[in-house]
Amino acid sequence: MKIIVPMAGMGKRMRPHTLTVPKPLIPIAGKPIVQRLVEEIAKVSDEKIDEIAFIIGDFGKEVEKQLCDIATNLGAKASIYYQEEALGTAHAIYCAAPSLSGKVVVAFADTLFKADFVLDEQADSVIWVQKVDDPSAFGVVKINESNVITDFVEKPKDYVSDLAIIGIYYFKDGNNLRNELKYLIDNKVIVNGEYQLTDALENMKNKGLSFMPGQVIEWMDCGNKDATVHTNQRILEYHKKDELLGSNYIAENSIIIPPCFIGENVNIKNSVIGPHVSVGANTTVTNTLVRNSIIQRNSKLENLNLENSMIGNYVDIQGDVSEWNVGDFATFSK
Template sequence: MKIIIPAAGQGTRLRPHTHTLPKVMLPVAGRPIIGHILADVAALEPEEVRLVVGYRGETLEAYARDAFPDLRVRTIRQEEQLGLGHAVFVALEPGDHGEILIVLGDTVFDVDYAAVVSRPDNVLGVRRVPDPERFGIVELDSAGERVVRLVEKPALPKGNLALVGLYFVHDGERLRTAIEGLVGDDVRTRGEYQLTDALQRMIDDGEQFVPFEIGNWFDCGKPATLLDTNRELLDRGAPEPDTTRFQASTIIPPVFIGPECTIENAVVGPHVTLLGGATVRDAVIRDSIIGERATVQGFVLERSIIGPGARAVAPPRSLNLGEESEIIC
């Protein structure tokens, strides 16, 4: 089995952090987004993992090889951002007749991958959502067992079973042929070659697809959802930090505290990722991500993202307030 992870997106909604890092390299719960995904799929012992990269792809390639030396990882560059279908197309090769698992590179799934790839049919990962018009939607047959139609972001959805970005096909060559047909005919939806359109061609040609409802999925596409994912993953099992080395400070789990961090006269947590070499002094931080070598001093932070090496330092304030005075900052 080969695994394809599209990870070429620039992450414009996550700027300024993606000015210097690929989106999938942003940290959540102590490691890059892509690190959580690779750790999950490594248990499948795939023949190869193909990372589709673009902007600053060399950073992603170096991380994958260093962090997962036992995983055979190959990078394929997507020169133009022409949609998810195109990203998968550049990763597929003629003769890829074996099993292919596709996992979006900016989403962490709560799913039993082994159960997904053990199914005898092609599989689409799905979850019921309250706002189906924002997603690709799966329509099932009358028995509710087989996929008959895929609709990308329908204005009037017929159901609420959404595609979540997890796909498993038994014959990669058939998928490649379907996408090649889209590209050859220049069939685009909203200006891009959509993977859903290629899968629909396979369904129309008689390929059987079944839905697989996942437990949850954690999107990392914008600051709010990145912080939500950090919170969820820390709740799922953050390591217990050694709090004895921090002076006059309170650590409130769950948190991730990397090596060589300095915490003095501060309150850190809950739901804080503090990466290696970061410094927190005279501050209160909760529900935030603090990058490597970053410094936070004199601030009360909540729902914040501080990039690597950044400094947020506020000097002490002196106040002289009379009766019933009020300052709101």
């Protein structure tokens, strides 16, 4: 089994955090988003993950090493491909054409999920879906009485289905997908200025391939600050029985209200942390109340009352702030 992860986007809705790090490497409860994504995919598959192919922009060698380490930790080969121009979902996936063979999962790296199903690897294709209250904001699928997908509809104005596509797809034969993507690009089949994956899926369906829905328990977005903080909360809840506290942190005259993630060498003094807080390694928190927030590595927080906040790496903030969204290497004092 191979996992293909398109992640070359700029992550503009997550700025300022994506000015220094790609969005899929932002940590959620102590692990990068993309790491949690591929680990969850591995859990629903009975087969070993042989390869993880990451499609990236010019992110630099350090990022590439992090991605390779994520694959290695799952016992998989890492492949790095580049998308130099944003030409749509179909084009992004086709950048990894050499890896599109055999059983393949394509997973866009801006979403997390929880599922209780085992992937039916004998199906031609499985499209991960989730029921939503407002289908008009999503691409959705229609299914028949045999639980087979009959149509893909992009942001329907009128109700046709409430099963939204969450951006994760399984293909029993990646060659079929590669051929359809190549057809779109060779024939310049462009919609709204981009090559669309849904056009390839529609062509595959019209050629007789069967698409099944795989409904997840929960779909968690990482598209902006508020959504990412909420996803951090949900992941902490799912893992609250796990050991999320580092073995080498100091909490002096302080209270940690679970579930929280506390990284290595964190120093907490005269503070209350939690619930639903992630604190990255080597961060110091003093005289501070923090709830429902993400604080990354090597930062210093003092005399704060924080909630629904996201703090980057190497940040120094002092003063009475109730909610904050600040990227790396920033300093604020009040």
